[in-house]
Amino acid sequence: xxSIYIKIIASSLLILCISSCTKxxxxxxxxxxxxxxxxxxxxxxxPVSIRIQQSVPLQDSSTSxxxxxxxxxxxxxDTSGNTNLVTDDFVIDQGVYxxxxxxxxxxxxxxxxxxxLNDGTLFKSKEELLKPVVPISxxxxxxxxxxxxxFSDPGNDTNFYKFTVALFNEGQLVSxxxxxxxxVVFDGKESASVEVDLFRLQEDDEDIAIIYNEIxxxxxxxxxxxxxxxxxxxxxxxxxxxxxSGDPSQxxxxxxxxxxxxxxxxxxxxVVLGNxxxxxxxxxxxxxxN
Numbered sequence: 001x002x003s004i005y006i007k008i009i010a011s012s013l014l015i016l017c018i019s020s021c022t023k024x025x026x027x028x029x030x031x032x033x034x035x036x037x038x039x040x041x042x043x044x045x046x047p048v049s050i051r052i053q054q055s056v057p058l059q060d061s062s063t064s065x066x067x068x069x070x071x072x073x074x075x076x077x078d079t080s081g082n083t084n085l086v087t088d089d090f091v092i093d094q095g096v097y098x099x100x101x102x103x104x105x106x107x108x109x110x111x112x113x114x115x116x117l118n119d120g121t122l123f124k125s126k127e128e129l130l131k132p133v134v135p136i137s138x139x140x141x142x143x144x145x146x147x148x149x150x151f152s153d154p155g156n157d158t159n160f161y162k163f164t165v166a167l168f169n170e171g172q173l174v175s176x177x178x179x180x181x182x183x184v185v186f187d188g189k190e191s192a193s194v195e196v197d198l199f200r201l202q203e204d205d206e207d208i209a210i211i212y213n214e215i216x217x218x219x220x221x222x223x224x225x226x227x228x229x230x231x232x233x234x235x236x237x238x239x240x241x242x243x244x245s246g247d248p249s250q251x252x253x254x255x256x257x258x259x260x261x262x263x264x265x266x267x268x269x270x271v272v273l274g275n276x277x278x279x280x281x282x283x284x285x286x287x288x289x290n
Contacts, residue, residue, distance in 0.1 A: 033054045033055055033056075033065075034054065034055040034272065034273055035052065035053075035054055035067070035117065035121070035123065035265075035272055035273070035274075036051075036052070036053045036054065036055065036064065036272070036273040036274045037050065037051070037052050037113075037115055037123060037125075037263050037272065037273075037274040037275075037276065038050070038051045038274040038275060038276075039051060039097075039113065039276050039277075040276065040277040040278070040279055041074070041103065041105060041111050041130075041276075041277075041278055041279070042105070042130075042220075042278070042279040042280070042281045043105055043107065043130060043133055043279070043280050043281055044281055045102050045103070045104050045105075046102050046103065047098050047099045047100075047101070047102050047103065048074060048087075048098070048099045048103050049096055049097065049098045049099075050072055050090075050096070050097045050098075050113060050115070050276070051095055051096050051097075052066070052067040052070050052072075052095050052097065052115060053065060053066055053067060053095050054067055055273075065095075066094045066095025066096075067095050067117065068092050068094070068095060069117075069118040070097070070115050070116060070117050070118065071088065071115070071116045072088065072090050072097045072113060072114070072115050073085060073087075073088040073113065073114045073115075074086040074087050074088070074099070074103070074111065074112075074113050075111065075112055075113070075114065076105075076106075076109050076110065076111050077109060077110040077111075077127060078106070078108075078109050079108055079109070086103060086111070087099050087100070087101065087103065089101070105130055106130065107130050107131070107132055107133070107280070108129070108130065109129075109130055110127040110128060110129050110130070110278075111127070111128060111130060111278050112124065112125045112126060112127045112128065112276065113125045113276050115263075121265065121267055122265075122266040122267065123263055123264065123265055123266065123272060124263070124264055124266055125262050125263045125264075125275075125276035126225055126262035126263075126264070126276075128222075128223045128225070128226065128262065128276075128277070128278035129223060129278065130278050130280060131159070131221045131222070131223070131278075131280045132154060132221065132280060133221065133280045133281065133282050134151050134152070134153070134154065134159070134161070134219065134221045134280070134282055135151065135152075135282045136149055136150070136151055136217060136219050136282050136283075136284050137150045137151050137152065138150040139215075139217055139284065139286065141198070141288075142195070145197060145198050145199060146195050146196070146197060146198065147165050147195065147196050147197075147198050147215070147217070148193050148194075148195050149163055149193060149194050149195070149196070149217060149219060150191065150192070150193045151192055151193070151219065151282075152189070152190045152191070152192065153183045153186050153187060153188055153189050153190075153192040154188070155187065155188030156188070158182065158183065158187070158224075159182065159183040159187075159221055160180070160181075160182050160183075160221070160222050160223065160224055160226075160227035161180065161181050161182070161183070161194065161219065161220065161221060161222070161227075162178065162179075162180050162220045162222050162226075162227065162230050162279075163178070163179060163180075163181075163194060163196055163217070163218065163219045163220065164176060164177070164178040164196075164217070164218045165177055165196050165197075165198060165215060165216070165217055166215070166216045166217075166218075167198065167199075167210060167212035167214070167215060168212060168213070168214040168215075168216065169211050169212045169213055169214075170213065171214075174210055174211070174212055175198070175199050175210050175212070177196055177197050177198065177199065178196075178230070178234070179194070179196040179197075179234065180227055180230050180231050180234065181194045182227065198215075212288065213287060213288060214285060214286070214287055214288060215285070215286050215287075215288045216283065216284070216285050217283065217284050217286075218281060218282075218283045219281070219282045219283070220277075220279040220280060220281050220282075221279075221280040221282075222277060222278070222279055222280070223262075223277075223278060225261060225262040225275075226261065226262060226275055226277040226278070228261075229259060229260075229261035229262070229275040229277075230277075232259055233259055236259070259273055259274070259275075260272065260273055260274075261273075261274055261275025261276075262275055262276060263275060263276060
């Protein structure tokens, strides 16, 4: 019996020592705010919108902080190399800068933005060409969940495409999926085509039925840097949508990537997060029933 008491006392002392050695340590991770800029312009006559935000510390409950005191300028360069200011008149709402007027663009001209923060930091997007519009010639659904987009690919040029299929039910968006492709396989072919999943679902959602009565297809001819940006974005989404981390295949999954695009900090000459895309858009709406 005496040995049992000794064991109990020894165990209690051990637990007491372990408890007394436990201490909470708060780690202060240094945070350097990063500016995130995202926007686009196209061949369609419409206002141009640019979102400007700053990253926040990890412990912050919000994901980003809108920047409301920047100045934004949109520029164009014609085929003779002449540069002109398109507009610097933007309406600001929670970090979203929308041009006060609709902007008309010209195929063959280049466009870019310059963003100056309140502290004088200047960001400039790469000059991107507004390429020719590549019209959609036909669309058809294959196997119930794949949309094939048919078009004629221009020859004598390397083309990069971004295409989106959006499903609507009574005017309300119910699903949207975007993909990208270059024209290496079908360069210059009159009967080219690409495919995109109608639905972007995780495996846990395979049994969910989506009701829709309208399909909107947007087909964009874009520049290489923007193509690379959207491709990296898709890879990151696929990595985040993968199954549980316990799957050994996750050891070889694509790691998260910083979505740097075509915008550079002119002071540091570093490419920053975000992108300003120049889109040559072809779009169609078609009724559908599933």
